[in-house]
Amino acid sequence: MFTLIYITASSVDESASIGRKLVEERLAACVNIIPSIRSIYHWEGSMEEDEESALIVKTSHELTPQIIKRVRELHSYDNPCIISIPITGGSRDYLEWLDDEVKRP
C-alpha cells in the first residue's frame, strides 16, 4: 500500500531541506515541491494569510508514522500540516520503483 503525504512549510527552502532528509533517509522515494502557495487560516482567533510552500511526498503507507515524527523534528512550526492521502492505483512499474526506493518500516 502506498500513500501521498501532503505537508506545508514556511518557504521553498524549508520544503527542500525537509524533502532532502526524507529522501536521503529512505523515508520517501520522491518528493515534489510546489514552491509557492498562499495559505489562509485562523490562528489564535484571527484570520491569517501567508506565503508558504507545499511538499507532495510519495512513500509506502507503513512509513507514515516515521515520516510524521521526522517532519515534526525538522519543521520550524510547532504543529505543521502533515496529512496522508491514499494512493489506490497507478503505473505498476512506478509503484515497484517506489517500493524499492524506500526502507522497510
Place this chain on the structure above:
Amino acid sequence: MFTLIYITASSVDESASIGRKLVEERLAACVNIIPSIRSIYHWEGSMEEDEESALIVKTSHELTPQIIKRVRELHSYDNPCIISIPITGGSRDYLEWLDDEVKRP
C-alpha cells in the same frame, strides 16, 4: 473523518476571496491556494486551454455538502470543479487543530 476538497477558480483573486469566506465561516480550517495552473478541457465540443488557480481546502468530511453549496454560491462559474479526496491519516496534533477550527456540521 477529514477531507481535502480541491476546487479550481478563474484567478488567484477568486481563489483568495472564496478561501477567505470558507475560513471566515468556519467551513474550512485552512485553505492553500496554488496561484497559477493551466487547465485543458472540452467545453461545448471544442478543446479549451485557460489559466486558472486551485484551492486545496482542509476540513471535516461532514462539512462537504455545506462547502459545495457555499462555493457554488460564491463562484463565477455555473459548474465549478469541486471534488473531495479522503484524508486517511496524518499528524494527530494537526488533525486535532483542524477539528477545533471548523464548525460542527
Place this chain on the structure above:
Amino acid sequence: MFTLIYITASSVDESASIGRKLVEERLAACVNIIPSIRSIYHWEGSMEEDEESALIVKTSHELTPQIIKRVRELHSYDNPCIISIPITGGSRDYLEWLDDEVKRP
C-alpha cells in the same frame, strides 16, 4: 467512480502535450497543470534534484488502465510517476459533467 491521476513530467510543455492528448482522446475530462515543481529523488544510488511539472487529471476510475498505457506511450521517461487517488465526493453537477466528457471504457 471517479479518480484523480497525478503525473509528473519534465516540463510544462510536456505536461501540456500529454494533457491535450488525454482530453482530445476523451480519456480525461479536464487536466490541471502545475507548471513548475521541484523534485527530489534517488536515481541509480544518488540523490537528484530536478525541475519538473505536474498534471492533475480528472477522469472516471475505469479509464485508469488506458490512461497509464497512453501516458507511458507519450512520456519522455521510461518509468514516469502515474498514481491514482480516489475522488470520493464533490459537486454532483461537476461529477455529472465529468462523466459526460469521458469515453466509455
